[in-house]
Amino acid sequence: MKKKISILLVSLIGFFLLSFDNSNAQEISTGEGIALAGVALGVYNAIDENCDDKRKEGTLQTRCKDGGCVTVSCISFRKACDKADDC
Amino acid sequence: MIVSKNKKAYYKWAFLPCLILISLFSCESNEIKIANDSKSFEWSQISIDTLEITPSRASQLGFFQVKDSSIYFVDQAYGLVEEFMLNGESDGVKKRELDGPEELMGVSELIPSREGFVIRHDWVFYFYDQDWNFLRKSVLQFPSSVSYDEIMDNPKGDYIGMYELQNYNARTVELPDGDLLTKLDVEHPIFNAFISRAYYRDSRVLGKIDMLSGKVKEIKITRPASYEAFSFVPFHNKFDFDVTKTNLIYVTHEIDSLIYVYDQDWNLKESFGAAGKEMNTNYTQSQNLDVAFESNYFYASRKSEGFYKDIFVDEENELVFRTYRQGSDRQDLLDETYNPLRLQIFKRNKLLGDYSVPGKFKILGKVGVQYIADGFFDEQNEKQGFYILILN
Numbered sequence: 485m486k487k488k489i490s491i492l493l494v495s496l497i498g499f500f501l502l503s504f505d506n507s508n509a510q511e512i513s514t515g516e517g518i519a520l521a522g523v524a525l526g527v528y529n530a531i532d533e534n535c536d537d538k539r540k541e542g543t544l545q546t547r548c549k550d551g552g553c554v555t556v557s558c559i560s561f562r563k564a565c566d567k568a569d570d571c
Numbered sequence: 572m573i574v575s576k577n578k579k580a581y582y583k584w585a586f587l588p589c590l591i592l593i594s595l596f597s598c599e600s601n602e603i604k605i606a607n608d609s610k611s612f613e614w615s616q617i618s619i620d621t622l623e624i625t626p627s628r629a630s631q632l633g634f635f636q637v638k639d640s641s642i643y644f645v646d647q648a649y650g651l652v653e654e655f656m657l658n659g660e661s662d663g664v665k666k667r668e669l670d671g672p673e674e675l676m677g678v679s680e681l682i683p684s685r686e687g688f689v690i691r692h693d694w695v696f697y698f699y700d701q702d703w704n705f706l707r708k709s710v711l712q713f714p715s716s717v718s719y720d721e722i723m724d725n726p727k728g729d730y731i732g733m734y735e736l737q738n739y740n741a742r743t744v745e746l747p748d749g750d751l752l753t754k755l756d757v758e759h760p761i762f763n764a765f766i767s768r769a770y771y772r773d774s775r776v777l778g779k780i781d782m783l784s785g786k787v788k789e790i791k792i793t794r795p796a797s798y799e800a801f802s803f804v805p806f807h808n809k810f811d812f813d814v815t816k817t818n819l820i821y822v823t824h825e826i827d828s829l830i831y832v833y834d835q836d837w838n839l840k841e842s843f844g845a846a847g848k849e850m851n852t853n854y855t856q857s858q859n860l861d862v863a864f865e866s867n868y869f870y871a872s873r874k875s876e877g878f879y880k881d882i883f884v885d886e887e888n889e890l891v892f893r894t895y896r897q898g899s900d901r902q903d904l905l906d907e908t909y910n911p912l913r914l915q916i917f918k919r920n921k922l923l924g925d926y927s928v929p930g931k932f933k934i935l936g937k938v939g940v941q942y943i944a945d946g947f948f949d950e951q952n953e954k955q956g957f958y959i960l961i962l963n
Contacts, residue, residue: 552738
């Protein structure tokens with residue numbers, strides 16, 4: 485019984501992951517270069533919901549933008565960085 | 572009009588004593604006569620001088636600013652603000668980072684104000700009086716009137732809470748009422764320049780900042796309808812603006828040949844303009860977010876494509892100056908500043924001239940009849956200076 489449940493779970497997770505992957509592949513299929521739209525979705529999901537509270541304590545977030553590592557809004561989809569070389 | 576060779580020779584001899592005097596102050600002045608290749612013009616001569624300065628310390632990484640009749644050189648690597656007179660003579664270092672109670676961490680922008688000066692470093696504003704005494708500081712904030720979930724799930728152009736400072740070619744000015752006006756951008760995961768039409772239609776480009784609290788209290792002006800001609804042009808979502816003494820706001824957008832003028836109530840008053848010469852407007856257009864994570868697309872676009880850039884308004888003389896880059900086929904350009912730059916001059920909204928100018932040329936202010944422009948930087952030969960544009 486346990487074995488069947490395990491197989492069912494693995495199947496469901498696999499189905500979910502494949503569906504997720506396909507939806508992103510369609511979104512970026514017309515683009516050029518490194519396909520990183522999934523990263524943006526990941527950032528979207530991982531945005532700390534308390535980032536505005538952090539701002540009040542003086543913590544500003546830096547992300548790669550326009551060729552530099554700059555301070556941005558906490559909701560930015562950009563990749564995090566500490567210095568320009570990270571970009 | 573190009574000055575004749577005979578006249579040039581005359582000027583050289585006439586100004587020889589001046590040049591000797593200037594050299595005694597360790598400065599050099601190199602005059603560049605530029606050709607007016609426009610058919611209609613009203614000046615017999617337009618010239619750009621390069622006035623080299625010798626700062627106490629210089630890395631050639633910085634910029635100039637003008638306040639009243641003084642020119643300020645900001646060396647960003649050394650964190651210094653040094654004042655110069657119009658003849659290039661130093662009046663000393665006025666501010667250095669980490670010096671004083673305010674713990675200034677760097678200089679991103681130097682903003683002239685009636686009170687004195689404002690230094691912006693990242694999202695922090697430091698206020699000084701005319702003698703550079705520290706007054707106060709405030710942190711730039713984008714207060715939200717709606718919940719975090721609402722911002723994330725249902726972004727709208729009027730939600731202040733999702734905006735950020737436009738860092739690239741940033742400009743902040745003090746308005747007549749004492750508040751600050753700065754450039755904005757928004758990079759919400761589903762409301763941004765790469766994938767969202769709503770961004771081009773509804774996002775605001777200017778933010779009015781309360782000078783005491785640092786809070787953005789109003790966001791104004793959307794992009795023009797001309798952006799509808801493209802799918803998404805994320806590398807040219809930038810713009811520039813200038814504010815006149817009578818509180819008119821002039822805005823130029825990178826892909827649009829028109830200049831838009833707004834009144835003090837932010838209503839569009841008029842628009843005018845003229846297309847630049849031989850501009851490569853075959854813009855890179857995006858359909859998704861992937862290009863946002865690859866800096867090479869950004870750099871290539873800025874070097875090879877043509878776009879309108881900086882604006883300066885001389886309200887008293889009804890002149891508007893706007894620069895634009897033409898774009899270049901060359902693959903070996905180091906950065907955007909090597910993309911050919913030209914200057915348009917409008918009088919009463921009519922184009923009078925279109926001139927080739929140095930790659931970092933940007934008019935900052937006017938002292939007497941001279942327009943002061945940023946800036947000349949030669950890292951290899953460790954030289955720097957500002958430009959003086961004169962219309963005769």
